[in-house]
Amino acid sequence: MHIPVISIVSKKNCGKTTLLEKLIPELKRRGYRVGILKHDIHGFDIDHEGKDTFRHKAAGADIVAISCPWKLSVIKDVQEEMTPEQIVKQYFEDVDIVLTEGYKRGGLPQIEVFRRDAHHQPLNSGGQNRALVAFVSDVPMDFGVPHIDLNDFKALADLIENKFLRNS
Numbered sequence: 001m002h003i004p005v006i007s008i009v010s011k012k013n014c015g016k017t018t019l020l021e022k023l024i025p026e027l028k029r030r031g032y033r034v035g036i037l038k039h040d041i042h043g044f045d046i047d048h049e050g051k052d053t054f055r056h057k058a059a060g061a062d063i064v065a066i067s068c069p070w071k072l073s074v075i076k077d078v079q080e081e082m083t084p085e086q087i088v089k090q091y092f093e094d095v096d097i098v099l100t101e102g103y104k105r106g107g108l109p110q111i112e113v114f115r116r117d118a119h120h121q122p123l124n125s126g127g128q129n130r131a132l133v134a135f136v137s138d139v140p141m142d143f144g145v146p147h148i149d150l151n152d153f154k155a156l157a158d159l160i161e162n163k164f165l166r167n168s
Contacts, residue, residue: 003095004164005037005088006133007103010113011123015150016101019113019136022153023160027097030157032165035095037084039102047075084108097165109133109164114141115150134159 008016020036027034047054047064053075056064063076074091082090084106088098100108110129114122114137124132124143135143138150148155 003035003088003092003098005084005098005100005108006160006164007084007100007106007108007110007131008113009102009104009110009123011119013118014113014115015118016113019150019153019156020099020101023099023156026153026157027160030161032097032161033095035088035092035098037087037092037098037100037103039084039100097160107131111136111156113137113150114139133163 008020010016024034024036047057053064053066057075063074065072065074067073084098084100084103092098100106104110104123108131110131111134112122112124112129112132114135116137116139122135122137122141123129124135129143132143132145134146134148134156135141136148136150136156140147146159148159
């Protein structure tokens, strides 16, 4: 089964996370299992100093996992950054769709989020992004793809469902 992967992209502080916080429950309400893959080019740390898993990683473990009855977290060293497709194949086999926050240059289908009070121009200001499938904004702009109002997460869920989830 092919799991669709769609990148939610924007310049900083345009509302990607807020949009995802509204979109995820709407897709869940419709019966879909949703995975999220957050991209951080600056690196990140999800463990806390002093905790057992932090100490195991600091001692040199290449992989550290922590598990409880309702969740699992894995910290794994990699030789080079994995592509979103590789990550989805390895870790997201039990979802219907994966939405990424980021991966502007990944070549995946993209939904751009834009707020006029955050920036003067969107990422796609040149209109050359062939991966763009929708433009979500508080101001209408024509990039040859559907424009969806920033607050209309149901319309965005409709677009995602119709374009990526039905017949997949």
